[in-house]
Amino acid sequence: MPESILAQLLMGLYLGALTGVLPAFVSWTLGFSFRYVTGVTVPGLGVVVVAAAIAGLSGGLLGLLDPAISETPVGVVAALVVLMASFWAHNQGDKMGEAFPRRITLESIRRRTLSADVVERVGRFGQVRVRVKTVEDVEGYPPLPDGLREKLEDERVSLPADLPLSELETRVRDRLRSSYDLETVSVSLDRRANATVVAAPALGGFSRRVPTGKRAVSVEALIPAGADRGDRTFLGLPDGTVEGRVLGVGEPEEDRQTRRLTVAVSPTAVESVLVAEEVRVAIRGEPNGRDLLARLKAVGLRVRRIGIGRGRTLDPDALRAETGAQVLAVRGTGGMQVPDGPISTDGDEELLAVGTPDALRALREVVA
CATH class of the missing domain: 2.40.10 (Thrombin, subunit H)
Incomplete structure (x- = not known):
């Protein structure tokens, strides 16, 4: 008798899995579609009705509605498997419909990131070392000389790892163009920071x-x-x-x-x-404040705005000698000024200064 019950249980699981594939797929489709299009979850009762109807149709075609099967423990187990699979598929479809992006554009695809394996733990954001993997010629231009091709293949560029691939490609392209005086160059990066370079040598002198x-x-x-x-x-x-x-x-x-x-x-x-x-x-050159701040942070420096407590004459050289912080500019109602000597303040200006945290703290105490 125990062997008979176990055999019926296994047969019910098998028939339930065989019959429940189509109801589970339909339940997933309904859950995903309704959630993605309307933002509304399909009621569980509706899923049960649809799954039961499809399972009944599938069971009739497979001959599983025979009373010799449907009125036995085999039929009960198969029905439970179908309903559980349908509920699970509906739940997964509902979750995917909520998480799936509503709009997919080429720009969003382009803003992919690097693999975490290639990021070196340097500084706060880390850095990535871009390696040139392939160098190709540009159609319609003279081929690259062998010496120049070897130099490009040996090129390594270290850049901040928090930048999107498009920005990394732009920086590598500008680096190669300026370093090797290329007529035209394009760079494509993969997630492993391997660069494919398509370049052409300069065609002539500066006259062009x-x-x-x-x-x-x-x-x-x-x-x-x-x-x-x-x-x-x-x-x-x-x-x-x-x-x-x-x-x-x-x-x-x-x-x-x-x-x-x-x-x-x-x-x-x-x-x-x-x-x-x-x-x-x-x-x-081109504004690149983000890269500048990253470089300053890498060496322990910070850029801060410091309010002036009262009107006075400030000498940037004297402040640097006293605190160790360098005053870059003074911003007030008249705009931004870059001091080249002592400057008079009214007390409502701000100093833009760079230095270590301790130096900036000392500067804040001096001008307070």
């Missing part, structure tokens, strides 16, 4: 890059680190300042601190630049 109505002029000067082609530059001359766009930056030499900078300037400024005995170069 000079904008209409401008002239190219080269100077030897101290060039700020990170200067890149296309950056806005200001050439400080003895008799004034000349504005232009960077066309190219020469490679540094071992025995010299200066580098050659080629800039596109207006025709009227060419002679002034060429005859100048000394040229001071200032570069204004």
Whole structure:
């Protein structure tokens, strides 16, 4: 007798699983569709009715409604399995309908992130080391020289790990373009931070890059680190300042601190630049405040706004010597000012300062 009950139980489970596939699928579809489209959960009673009807249809086709089966423990167990599977499928469909995004766009797909395995625990956000995996030629352009191709394949770029892949690709592309003077380059990253680079070498000299109505002029000067082609530059001359766009930056030499900078300037400024005995170069690239803050945090520095308690004359150099914090700017009703010496305040301004937490705390006490 126990063997007979066990056999009927197993047979009921088998028949219930066989018959309950279609009712469970329909229950999942109803739960997901109603929840996703209307935000409403299908009542459980409705699921029972639909599942029972479909199970009855399936059972009739399979010959399971024979009284010899339906009126035995086999039929009872099979019915319970069908109902439990239907309820479970409905519950899962309801959860998926609630969690599934209502709108899927190419932009949302594009903003995928890196795999956690490639993130190095450096600083607060970590960093990722991008490796060039494949280098391909651009159709319609000359192929890359073998030496340049090898350099690109050996390239490694470390970037903040909290950036989306699209931003990482942009930074790697800009890095490669400026470092190897490429005519065109595109970068595609996978989740393992492996880069596929499609690039073409420069086709000619600076003549192709000079904008209409401008002239190219080269100077030897101290060039700020990170200067890149296309950056806005200001050439400080003895008799004034000349504005232009960077066309190219020469490679540094071992025995010299200066580098050659080629800039596109207006025709009227060419002679002034060429005859100048000394040229001071200032570069204004693309705004990248987020990267700057990340670099400051990595070395233990913070940027804070500090209110001034009363009107006085503040000397940034003296404050730095006393507290160790550097005053970057003073913001008041008249706007933002970058002090180049002592500055008078009315008491309602704010200081924008950078320094260690202890230095900023000391500066706050001094100006309070």
